Amino acid sequence: MLTRQAILAEAVNLSSSEGLEALSIAQIAKAVEMSKSGVVGHFGTKQSLQLAVVNRAVTVFQHEVIAPAATVPPGLGRLRALTANWVSYLDREVFPGGCFFTRAAGELDDKEGPVRAAVVTANRAWKATLRRQIMIGVAEGDLRPDTDPHQLVFELVGVMLSLNQSIQLDRDPDAVHRARRALATLLPTQPTRH
Amino acid sequence: MLTRQAILAEAVNLSSSEGLEALSIAQIAKAVEMSKSGVVGHFGTKQSLQLAVVNRAVTVFQHEVIAPAATVPPGLGRLRALTANWVSYLDREVFPGGCFFTRAAGELDDKEGPVRAAVVTANRAWKATLRRQIMIGVAEGDLRPDTDPHQLVFELVGVMLSLNQSIQLDRDPDAVHRARRALATLLPTQPTRH
């Protein structure tokens, strides 16, 4: 089990910077100083390994972005915590090469199969988390009553995708600042309660 | 020269759906019913082929998105035309698998070299085009005087990245509607002159 974790950690890093498709059992084996068949033994096929990698990335994301926001009361406050953690997660490059899911999404667009499905599920769950906090924020009067939760999620995700690209492609030192400004426009800064 | 164009057309399609890295000379050769060395003869190396593909994609993008907006007067009007064409370009899937540049950007994040540089240049030129129209719009009083052009470009790009992902990953039939709503929020709907 310990080696399995070591293999997975290496596989997540490799697939985050080289891509989920380019993930190579041989490369992982070399990185963890093991034979190729030793690696295969833990996962069976490359596809199972890819699925395990996606699940591991989900765990990391939950730990880095979602869990720390759980201490903040639901609604606009938690929504702001979630987006702030999200910016920080991209800024700190928790995954080498930027957001693991953005990268995986781009790669798996066209390829049907369980790996794509796993990424879609993770993405959907994350959007649902955001939407839930938006709905609570609306119900509590901290967000405008005519707020369309799906629409706001769409726009929040846009800010994060733009941030990810600005960091990774443009290497723009102002990227984080821009993202925070955009978020401030989308979300009221001070949760003014009742 | 005709065969070169045929090879390029095939290469653009392949790299748009499979990725610029996964581009395979052998696959292209099969697709255009030619020998591998026949293909190589036109480009020398895989890297030159990739560069030619990027340039070809730039030409397509200019033809589909930029050129049709040239009839509209510069400023907010043209900016709105550019973004509308951009939405249409993603909606019609001019490139199979979504925006060629978004995909390439995600893939080339980490890999230094001329191919990455070409994508960065193309991306920068496009952002500069948007920024120029924003500045004219501000100067003409059609956009708020406190508009930060870089900031607005960042947010416009976010809308398009979110649209691309919604179409390609989520396959959300409301994606285009969401993008248009987001754009309407960012850009005044009626260019009210003087």
Add this chain to the structure above:
DNA sequence: CCTACCGATCGGTAGG
């Protein structure tokens, strides 16, 4: 967990 091997595919070259 290992070595040793399989068939397939890769980018690229030699020689014509």
Add this chain to the structure above:
DNA sequence: CCTACCGATCGGTAGG
């Protein structure tokens, strides 16, 4: 433009 080949790498298996 072709055939024929190169060394490298791929995912996966046999047999231990």
